[in-house]
Amino acid sequence: MTIAFIGAGNMAGSLIRGLQASGYLPGEIVAADPAQSQLDVLSTLGIATTTDNARAVAEADIIVLAVKPQITGDVLQSLPALRADQLVISIVAGIDTRSLGDWLPDQQPIVRCMPNTPALLGAGITGLYANASVSDAQCAQAEAILNGVGSSVWVSDESQLDAVTAVSGSGPAYYFLLMESMIESAQALGLDAQASRQLVVETARGAALMACEPDTDPATLRRNVTSPGGTTEAALNVMQAENLSHIVDRALLAAKQRAETLATEFGSKA
Numbered sequence: 001m002t003i004a005f006i007g008a009g010n011m012a013g014s015l016i017r018g019l020q021a022s023g024y025l026p027g028e029i030v031a032a033d034p035a036q037s038q039l040d041v042l043s044t045l046g047i048a049t050t051t052d053n054a055r056a057v058a059e060a061d062i063i064v065l066a067v068k069p070q071i072t073g074d075v076l077q078s079l080p081a082l083r084a085d086q087l088v089i090s091i092v093a094g095i096d097t098r099s100l101g102d103w104l105p106d107q108q109p110i111v112r113c114m115p116n117t118p119a120l121l122g123a124g125i126t127g128l129y130a131n132a133s134v135s136d137a138q139c140a141q142a143e144a145i146l147n148g149v150g151s152s153v154w155v156s157d158e159s160q161l162d163a164v165t166a167v168s169g170s171g172p173a174y175y176f177l178l179m180e181s182m183i184e185s186a187q188a189l190g191l192d193a194q195a196s197r198q199l200v201v202e203t204a205r206g207a208a209l210m211a212c213e214p215d216t217d218p219a220t221l222r223r224n225v226t227s228p229g230g231t232t233e234a235a236l237n238v239m240q241a242e243n244l245s246h247i248v249d250r251a252l253l254a255a256k257q258r259a260e261t262l263a264t265e266f267g268s269k270a
């Protein structure tokens with residue numbers, strides 16, 4: 001099976017490394033990009049590279065679209081007509097399968113993905129949606145490719161990818177903001193900058209690892225570390241009094257609504 005990457009930037013590089021780590025051979029992968037400097041980075045992995053998108057897709061079974069949203073229409077329209085058995089996997093943010101389909105032959109199998117930035121470290125989570133032309137085997141192939149940089153969840157309704165964008169696509173930034181805030185507060189409590197950063201970041205890592213354990217959930221973990229009348233309860237009482245859950249609700253709704261708006265800006269009917 002041959003996989004062609006159109007766009008050889010950050011995400012393509014991570015996905016290719018993930019594929020190789022999960023056993024794909026360099027000879028099964030080709031990357032295309034007009035920037036030779038980008039290709040030079042990836043050719044160190046032993047894969048084939050080309051500045052010609054049409055050449056990359058000619059023999060491919062799977063085409064991974066990893067370019068910026070603004071140029072997606074032009075890139076797809078400049079490709080030779082794809083075969084009906086070629087699976088297109090798009091990681092392009094904000095462009096739906098209807099728009100992608102408008103730039104591709106009718107009935108093209110398309111899997112649309114919403115990965116997130118930790119994928120660059122192999123710790124991403126991706127939302128996946130398949131159009132009606134995608135076979136079960138192609139779903140499994142798409143999942144295997146994205147799982148090379150973390151894990152994935154399928155959604156059955158494409159509009160749910162806007163919710164995925166609001167939760168996990170933008171999600172790392174919410175945790176970064178909380179970390180920033182805690183680092184500032186730690187310094188206000190008298191700790192130095194380096195100790196504050198280390199305490200906050202390592203606490204985030206430890207809490208995430210605990211939450212990733214099977215057979216547990218964040219609410220149980222929180223209750224387990226909150227003794228009545230203790231320090232944790234004192235802090236959580238303040239967060240609840242300030243209605244943290246309402247702030248989070250409003251923030252995620254704003255992100256989802258923005259994802260819906262961006263889809264209309266970059267789509268084929270924009």
Ligand SMILES: NC(=O)c1ccc[n+]([C@@H]2O[C@H](COP(=O)([O-])OP(=O)(O)OC[C@H]3O[C@@H](n4cnc5c(N)ncnc54)[C@H](OP(=O)(O)O)[C@@H]3O)[C@@H](O)[C@H]2O)c1
Nearest residue numbers: 007008009010011033035066067068069092093115116117
């Ligand atoms: N990075 C993330 O965490 C993340 C998360 C979710 C979704 N995404 C989506 O993934 C896609 C790729 O993101 P990225 O971070 O990998 O971007 P990136 O590093 O900018 O990669 C895009 C690559 O496409 C190349 N390119 C430009 N025109 C091209 C053409 N006509 N044909 C083929 N390649 C072309 C670019 O070259 P030049 O640099 O020379 O223009 C660049 O190397 C984007 O649509 C983004 O929305 C990214």
